[in-house]
Amino acid sequence: MIDTESLRDAFGELERHAPDEAAVLTGFRAGVVRRRRRRQLATVTGVAGTVAAVALGVVLAVPGAPGGGTGPATSSAAPAAPDPSVRLELPFTVGVPPAGYRPVEWRIGRDLSDVQYHGSHDGETVVVELSTGPRPPTELLSEEPETIAGRPGKLVRLLPDGAQLELSWQLDDGRWFTVRGPAELLSGLRATAQSLSVRPTPLDPTAGPDFSALPQGYAVAGWLGEGDTLTLATVCPVAKRLFVDCVRVSLRPGTAPGTTQVKSGGDVLDVPVDRTRVVNGVPTWATADGLVVHAQVDPGHWVRVGPAEPVDAADVDLMRAVAAATVSR
The missing domain is CATH 3.40.1000 (Protein Transport Mog1p; Chain A)
Structure with missing residues (x-):
């Protein structure tokens, strides 16, 4: 059984970086335009009806397989290695x-x-x-x-x-x-x-983000949904199963917020998410402690990346790379 309280506690740890809906769009559009030319974007909320159908035991006729590469291989190309990522389908x-x-x-x-x-x-x-x-x-x-x-x-x-x-x-x-x-x-x-x-009961492949460009050695290890919403994906090293080495990615509609709230004693403080770095043409923003990264992946969606387990320090460069590699479909 999924431990909802533990899940909420884990999200609570990450929610110290659950910001207000401030607009932080400066500098992202050039990278977005290039990425949008490669993919037809769709709304992330398409998962709602799909999840209900899956739970009711309905097999969805979804053409093609979730995930996949960036394009067809030429006749001279070597066969692609199997994708180690977990498919967005109930087995x-x-x-x-x-x-x-x-x-x-x-x-x-x-x-x-x-x-x-x-x-x-x-x-x-x-x-x-x-x-x-x-x-x-x-x-x-x-x-x-x-x-x-x-x-x-x-x-x-x-x-x-x-x-x-x-x-x-x-x-x-x-x-x-x-x-x-x-x-x-x-x-x-x-x-x-x-x-x-x-x-297997495949979910709508447009419901989740495209992770085909993750950093080398990393893959999607799992998906989580609550109610009618795809909550997050977990990205882990392919060669290791230690959860502490994984990060969680949440694709959300709207604009990447520029502040976060941190509980300090009995007070709630607003902390900026303003440490900017462009990764592969995509602007990313991090908190000063490097525990949460945001990126605006297209005009209508942003991602939040954080450690899969509560930690005092995280690999912010990895989280930026994962954020920049996340593309809505």
Whole structure:
């Protein structure tokens, strides 16, 4: 299950650089014009209907694959290396979503992808999850065998009183499905579990930014959405899995703000985001401590880049390079 409070805490750490909507457009237009000639821009809010459809188990007919390169290869060019980035697609399809529940959060990652649904009352949560390996429950109360979609699996009741349970089973390729929710919804959870397939559900490729020009050795390691919004992407080193080496990128509509608010004791202070540097023709702005970078990627969108984990110091040059390589579609 996605820990919403932890997510909000992490965003809170980055929100020390959540500025007012001040206009800081000077110097970006030349780079924008060059980039806009290479790509047809679309609104980032196109993800809204897509996320709802994904959570409802609808397979979207999206031509082509998300991601991709910058253009067709010539006949003399060497074959392109496989893109190590995680595609903007859910690696499974939910045929029968839990009745009476609405999709709230979703994430797509290298090792774990899931969709979380909420019911009408607090605490009513159902999670559908696909992982590369088993995820043993930490609050096991009891376990019994369960046949799911013709495969041997297990039904686990969780502490303290068995009011929550999990259905899990292994696929032929070694991955594991898990459906987690209230015990009173057992029949509905079984129906959802039986309906799952590993047929990917692609999201609209225009919903997320284009990261085809990331710094060498870096790739998109995951996507996160909350409600009907693509919240952020996580960019990590290809050769390492330490989350502390990753950065988070959020593409937002509007104009890059020029100040940020910092909590100091009981006060809230406005701090400028004004350390300017042009990277690959794109102006970027950073705070004095280098923990947040903004860039105006086109007249209608800006990006915010910060560490994936709360830190005292960050690689501001890397964050500027990632910001400059982010292009809205």
